[in-house]
Amino acid sequence: MEKLGVEPEEEGGGDEGDTEAWAMELADVGAAASSQGVRDQVLPTRNSSSRVIVHVDLDCFYAQVEMISNPELKDKPLGVQQKYLVVTCNYEARKLGVKKLMNVRDAKEKCPQLVLVNGEDLTRYREMSYKVTELLEEFSPVVERLGFDENFVDLTEMVEKRLQQLQSDELSAVTVSGHVYNNQCIGYKTAKCLEALGINSVHDLQTFSSKILEKELGISLAQRIQKLSFGEDNSPVIPSGPPQSFSEEDSFKKCSSEVEAKNKIEELLASLLNRVCQDGRKPHTVRLIIRRYSSEKHYGRESRQCPIPSHVIQKLGTGNYDVMTPMVDILMKLFRNMVNVKMPFHLTLLSVCFCNLKAVNTAKRGLIDYYLTPSLSTTSCSGKHSFKMKDTHMEDFP
DNA sequence: TGGGGTTAT
DNA sequence: ATAACCC
Numbered sequence: 001m002e003k004l005g006v007e008p009e010e011e012g013g014g015d016e017g018d019t020e021a022w023a024m025e026l027a028d029v030g031a032a033a034s035s036q037g038v039r040d041q042v043l044p045t046r047n048s049s050s051r052v053i054v055h056v057d058l059d060c061f062y063a064q065v066e067m068i069s070n071p072e073l074k075d076k077p078l079g080v081q082q083k084y085l086v087v088t089c090n091y092e093a094r095k096l097g098v099k100k101l102m103n104v105r106d107a108k109e110k111c112p113q114l115v116l117v118n119g120e121d122l123t124r125y126r127e128m129s130y131k132v133t134e135l136l137e138e139f140s141p142v143v144e145r146l147g148f149d150e151n152f153v154d155l156t157e158m159v160e161k162r163l164q165q166l167q168s169d170e171l172s173a174v175t176v177s178g179h180v181y182n183n184q185c186i187g188y189k190t191a192k193c194l195e196a197l198g199i200n201s202v203h204d205l206q207t208f209s210s211k212i213l214e215k216e217l218g219i220s221l222a223q224r225i226q227k228l229s230f231g232e233d234n235s236p237v238i239p240s241g242p243p244q245s246f247s248e249e250d251s252f253k254k255c256s257s258e259v260e261a262k263n264k265i266e267e268l269l270a271s272l273l274n275r276v277c278q279d280g281r282k283p284h285t286v287r288l289i290i291r292r293y294s295s296e297k298h299y300g301r302e303s304r305q306c307p308i309p310s311h312v313i314q315k316l317g318t319g320n321y322d323v324m325t326p327m328v329d330i331l332m333k334l335f336r337n338m339v340n341v342k343m344p345f346h347l348t349l350l351s352v353c354f355c356n357l358k359a360v361n362t363a364k365r366g367l368i369d370y371y372l373t374p375s376l377s378t379t380s381c382s383g384k385h386s387f388k389m390k391d392t393h394m395e396d397f398p
Numbered sequence: 399t400g401g402g403g404t405t406a407t
Numbered sequence: 408a409t410a411a412c413c414c
Contacts, residue, residue: 057414082399084400
């Protein structure tokens with residue numbers, strides 16, 4: 001019922017061999033957990049909804065990726081820098097007092113020997129992240145991603161198979177290395193709400209009136225967090241599958257002209273188009289996001305989105321036609337819709353997002369596209385996504 | 399505070 | 408379109 005947390009056994013990534021060996025142990029950990037003491041806590045009854053869920057949390061993931069790319073960094077205190085922040089660091093650096101999300105100034109002061117690598121381009125981290133997820137998916141397809149460095153794996157089926165294979169004497173020799181996952185720290189806004197209600201601890205939350213909490217927070221959130229306060233989290237593991245959106249963003253001190261904005265947008269767009277091309281699916285919506293200076297609001301982002309015209313969608317991923325020009329035009333329209341360029345403005349962030357992704361390879365769209373735009377059958381992106389409509393029969397379409 | 403992601407409203 | 412949440 002509850003999610004079972006396993007402390008980081010290994011930092012993941014690694015070379016393939018290590019990672020695989022480590023992953024192989026996951027099923028054993030799960031089997032151990034359900035056969036031994038933890039069972040009484042995790043699986044109070046062997047009812048049909050009991051699940052064995054392993055939480056794989058990779059620590060200082062970006063730093064690990066950097067150390068794998070450049071082994072010379074392995075024995076040095078290493079920080080990964082984005083703008084003027086050290087977003088994460090390895091254990092060497094931690095020992096010397098560097099913390100996550102620490103200012104570069106403070107970090108250097110604490111640890112003058114700190115080696116910094118720039119981690120603003122997430123490409124390699126993203127690729128590694130999906131490698132880890134794909135590895136876990138070999139054990140069970142039910143893997144839910146949380147950020148780039150956490151995965152929840154539902155191992156119920158696998159554990160049940162293993163338990164059936166074990167003899168009873170082997171079963172009693174198995175030991176447990178997991179623990180019940182019940183620590184939680186509830187989001188910023190909700191925390192503020194709870195504070196206002198005089199709820200400051202897990203115990204406060206456990207004993208607080210359900211009715212009042214439901215009135216304050218809404219029934220959905222109230223019931224969920226109160227169950228969480230008892231360590232109960234029966235939410236299913238939802239397989240993440242391929243991403244639902246692609247975005248690239250850049251923050252900066254100041255952007256105050258349309259030309260400047262256009263240049264930044266073009267950069268973001270170029271990277272995004274590469275990613276979309278590799279993915280093989282096609283986005284049907286674009287969004288432009290900005291953050292304005294001042295307002296000092298913690299969450300002051302604004303966005304405008306629109307459908308991508310179908311003739312532009314068709315050019316996406318073909319790599320040969322100029323899709324930049326029409327896309328930039330669209331994005332600049334969205335830009336001017338948000339920002340009055342005749343008035344002074346000051347932006348500190350621009351982001352472009354592709355979402356509403358649809359497979360091209362399937363369903364009726366493919367058939368329609370084929371007859372309407374014969375050029376599509378000669379696309380050349382990665383090859384593996386090309387398809388031959390000539391072999392397609394009507395039975396393939398509902 | 400970065401550069402991402404998700405779901406709910 | 409925004410707001411909240413996660414890392």
